[in-house]
Amino acid sequence: xxxxxxxxxxxxxxxxxxxxxxxxxxxxxxxxxxxxxxxxxxxxxxxxxxxxxxxxxxxxxxxxxxxxxxxxxxxxxxxxxxxxxxxxxxxxxxxxxxxxxxxxxxxxxxxxxxxx
Amino acid sequence: xxxxxxxxxxxxxxxxxxxxxxxxxxxxxxxxxxxxxxxxxxxxxxxxxxxxxxxxxxxxxxxxxxxxxxxxxxxxxxxxxxxxxxxxxxxxxxxxxxxxxxxxxxxxx
Numbered sequence: 724x725x726x727x728x729x730x731x732x733x734x735x736x737x738x739x740x741x742x743x744x745x746x747x748x749x750x751x752x753x754x755x756x757x758x759x760x761x762x763x764x765x766x767x768x769x770x771x772x773x774x775x776x777x778x779x780x781x782x783x784x785x786x787x788x789x790x791x792x793x794x795x796x797x798x799x800x801x802x803x804x805x806x807x808x809x810x811x812x813x814x815x816x817x818x819x820x821x822x823x824x825x826x827x828x829x830x831x832x833x834x835x836x837x838x839x
Numbered sequence: 840x841x842x843x844x845x846x847x848x849x850x851x852x853x854x855x856x857x858x859x860x861x862x863x864x865x866x867x868x869x870x871x872x873x874x875x876x877x878x879x880x881x882x883x884x885x886x887x888x889x890x891x892x893x894x895x896x897x898x899x900x901x902x903x904x905x906x907x908x909x910x911x912x913x914x915x916x917x918x919x920x921x922x923x924x925x926x927x928x929x930x931x932x933x934x935x936x937x938x939x940x941x942x943x944x945x946x947x948x
Contacts, residue, residue, distance in 0.1 A: 754934055766925070766938040773934060782935075814882060820934060828872060828929075828936075832881030 725749075727831035729815050735837045736805055744800040744834045748817030752829075755798050756818075757790060760833075761811040769813075772798065773820060805838045812836070842866050845926050845939035852946050858913040860942045862926030865907065872936065873900050873911050874925040882925070885911070916946045 728747040736742050748755050757769040768782035772792040792798040802809055812835050818828040843864045852858055873885040886893050886900040888909065893900050902909040913920055926939040
């Protein structure tokens, strides 16, 4: 597609339920990132996939959070046993990474998650 | 101290005014990004800079690598420019962006 596509755009879930957020990056982009923006807060890094390398999971806030990227393309961020503090906008971005730098960094429109 | 600092945090302007938002960073970088986020909206990448100056319409972004400083300028500001502007850097040692806390701009007619 022309841009980074995220679905759903909005999700309301009950506390304790599991949710899956999807990101479809720009075709050919080797790098994919998940970020989170909590209400009134800045953006925080969650996880990063680059090619076939092991993902950088250093930003995941707890073991309830996991993500995978299938076939080097679509990524799914899963939050198990959701808590109210998980309520945030979850943003996905992709880029083309080469040895000389990071190019075409593009954000999706985000998924607004509300845990009630 | 945050690795990326923006100023001001909040900015109000009258339509037509020239606006400057500043960003300072403390890490070595391969690039600096300026992002725009409208209320309730997603994030749009405005510029990616590694040196010099870029211009797109009424927006101008400059970077001074030696001073670790970048500015975003908006000429002839308009109410539709009202948004949060975020500075982010791509550090040399990682591909993860480090974000500033954003500058909330309101332009009144």
